[in-house]
Amino acid sequence: MSLSSIPLTRIAPVVAAVRAREVADPVALCTALAEGGIHWVEFNTAVPAPAARPVGAAGRPGTRVGVGPILTVNQAESAAARGAAFLVAPGCDPAIARAARRLGLPFVLGALTATDIADAAHLGASAVKVFPAGTVGPRYFQEMHDRYPHLPMIAAGGVGADDAADYLAAGAAAVCVGEDVVSPAAVASGDWAEITRRARDFTAGLPEWCAASRAPGRPGQLASVTARAMAVPW
């Protein structure tokens, strides 16, 4: 029996993965990304309290901060206590899925093969993060989307500004970008303008998806908001 998924309802088409373990000002980072058109952010599990303060500067509501990689139930609980809007696990761990459901949080499970993707769906994942997407390429997303049309897929790992649109066109609900946008050097030096510039460069190649994601209720777009997540002040 398949568990019913906690829905992700309007995920933005671009998710920024912050792999740095230390971020001096997570709110400034989220604001910089939002100014560049990226409103979904996955912080490293190691970043302390990334979402403890309101994100989403004035006029930019809607930034959603998730946490990953979640490897243990303790990490899931800690992320929830810190106000994570969604959890991201690198694989299909039933214990993490159960914890996320108990915590009432949307959760993303990592997968690559068709079997992994089926497992993620069976565990009730709100979306599946197909990683490393660069090893399979956009056409793989078309193939998987044809077989699992109701499971939002996030293309992660090796997706660049030059091919992000290809993944979205092939059926990915979102692309996840890491160091190309969230440059470790810029994070370390607090160069938020550089982060914004990189985010703008990335989203500039996706005008139709980024514009569509701002239209309410567009079918087929991910969105991660449960009643509980919406209660988070940012």
Ligand SMILES: O=C(O)C(=O)C[C@H](O)[C@H](O)COP(=O)(O)O
């Ligand atoms: O392992 C994880 O938890 C991930 O989030 C996978 C990758 O780190 C991101 O998808 C970013 O990958 P790049 O854009 O290639 O830098």
